[in-house]
Amino acid sequence: MSQSSSALDVAALREDYPVLDREVSDGVPxxxxxxxxxxxxPKQVVDSIVDYYYNYNSNxxxxIHQLSQEASVAYEEAHDRIAEFVGASGGREELVFTKNTTESENLVAYSWGLNELGPGDEVVLTEMxxxxxxxxxxxIAKKTGATVRYIPIDDDQTLDMDAAKDIIGPDTALVSVVHVSNVLGAINPVSELADLAHEQDALIFVDGAQAVPNRPVDVEAIDADFYAFSAHKMAGPTGVGALYGKKHLLADMEPFTYGGEMINRVTYEDxxxxxxxxxxEAGTPVISQGIAFAEAADYLDEIGLERIAEHETHVTEYAYERLAEYDDVEVYGPPLGEERGGLVAFxxxxxxxxDLSSILNDHGVAIRAGDHCTQPLHQKMDIxxxxxxxxxxxxxxxxxxxxxxxxxxxxxIFK
Known part of the structure; x- marks a missing residue:
């Protein structure tokens, strides 16, 4: 494979991923x-998991034995490393390991939402x-009597910020917004949305699953109250994600799950x-995954997130331009020239x-086909x-x- 027009040495990076050399569909690359x-x-992340299991596997x-001490230190430091990766100066006191972004969202919904929301409160989401x-x-709104409202998308399939200013109001308790749409590729102005929320004494939760893997993210610069992302979308392992939360918010929230590890003192009464x-983090936590999560952060930082973002932009723009040449292909999301994430839905x-996905698979091309966990958005787009x-x-x-x-x-084949 030749190098992209970006500054990345893609050929060298591909050597870190043995799976990219395999063939599928009768010998097709x-x-x-x-x-x-x-x-x-990448091999570096896999090696960190192997190192844990081969050399200091322990709860x-x-x-107080040596292996447990080594595992504990590595696991604790992994929290600090991931906090640093997204600009959280509070370290592990602001960074919880979860299974994924979905569990992070549920943690806040149940630990904060069930206790803080009630009739008359509004949760503001986006249509994407x-x-x-x-x-x-x-x-959660059904359980608490709160109301959910949606910020619409414009004709160019970006967020309607004029509507956002009207919708986020005195009754807003929380704004939950995706940083980068996993369908449209639209990059939402999360800092501006955070300002709008805070002007109304509301909180903001940012779903960063499609942002953290490929661009620098600073949760404090955004002024996010909560920010969530997953390791498996950023060259890390499956089974672990992260929830950033401002220190005072996490300190005041009740636990989401109960059991061992998460207690200070237990009696028969309380x-x-x-x-x-x-x-x-009740029970035995995601130890090897958390350690590998930190290794993935090191890997991406060594490459440079700015360079990764630049490379993705080059590939995405090329794909968009070529797809736009087809009369019978409709590409979704902001038009070329607008800032987009590294994906193209069409x-x-x-x-x-x-059917298209099946034919592409015969060509060795692995893509996603379906509603991408955004059924209402697809309904709105009438597809x-x-x-x-x-x-x-x-x-x-x-x-x-x-x-x-x-x-x-x-x-x-079809035409």
Whole structure:
């Protein structure tokens, strides 16, 4: 694969990912364009998991023996490292490990939402929210009597900020917004939304699952009250995510789950809780995954998030430009020239997204087809499903050409 026009040495980086050398569909080389769902994992991150299990596998915070001490230190320092990665100066006191972004959203919904929301309160979402946000706050509103309102999208499929200024008002208790849409690729002005929320004494929760992997994020500069993201979308392992929360908010919140590890003192009558973050991490936690999470952060920082963002932009713009050449292809999201995340969702007229995905698979191209956990957004756009090609630091323009060859084949078959 040739190097992209960005500053990344893509050929060298691809050597970190053995899976990218495999063949699929009768010897066809793999083209992996499903990165918005899960990125591939480099050898350095896998090696950190192997190192844990081979050399100091032990439970944390439960033993005074050498292995437990080493595991505990590595796990605690992983919290500090991930906090640093997103600009949280409070370290582990502001950074909780969860299973994923969805669990982070639910943690806040149940630990904060159930206790703070009531009739007359409003939770403001956007029309481009992932189900992790939309369904969670929808159900919490039903339990508490709160109301959910939605900031609409404009004709160019970006957020209508004039409407946002009207919708976020005195009754708003929380704004929950996706930082980068996993369908439209739109990058939302989360700092401006945070200002609008705080002007009304409301909080803001930012879903950063599609932002943290490929661009510098500073939660304090954004002034986010809560910010969530997942390791498996940023070259890390599955099974672990992070919730950033301002220190005073996390300190006042009740635990989401109960059991071992999260307690301070227990009697037959009552219990008190451990400090943040441990009070939110009941039971044996995600030890190896957390350690590997920190390794992924080191890996990305060594490459440079600015360079990763630049590379993704080059590949995304090329894909957008080439897809726009087709008369029967509709590309969704902001037009070329607007800032976009590293993905392109589209449909080919007369070909169902699942059929196109199957033909692309025959060409070795792995993409996502469906509603991408955004059924209401697809309903608003009056489409049943879409095809999504999402890019990461190891993808190239030549791979986009393979995608286009698959589309040409599909068009010739169906038309």
């Amino acid at each position: 793999l083209v992996y364009f499903d990165n918005a769902a899960t990125t591939q994992t 944390v915070h439960r033993g 929210e992932h189900h992790a946000s939309l369904v969670t706050w929808q159900q 219990a008190t809780w451990a400090d943040v973050p441990w009070k939110f 449909n080919v007229d007369g070909i169902h997204a699942h 049943a499903a879409s095809v999504r090609a999402s890019f990461y630091l190891y993808n190239t323009r030549e791979e986009v050409d393979a995608l286009l060859d698959g589309i040409d084949d599909a068009i010739s």
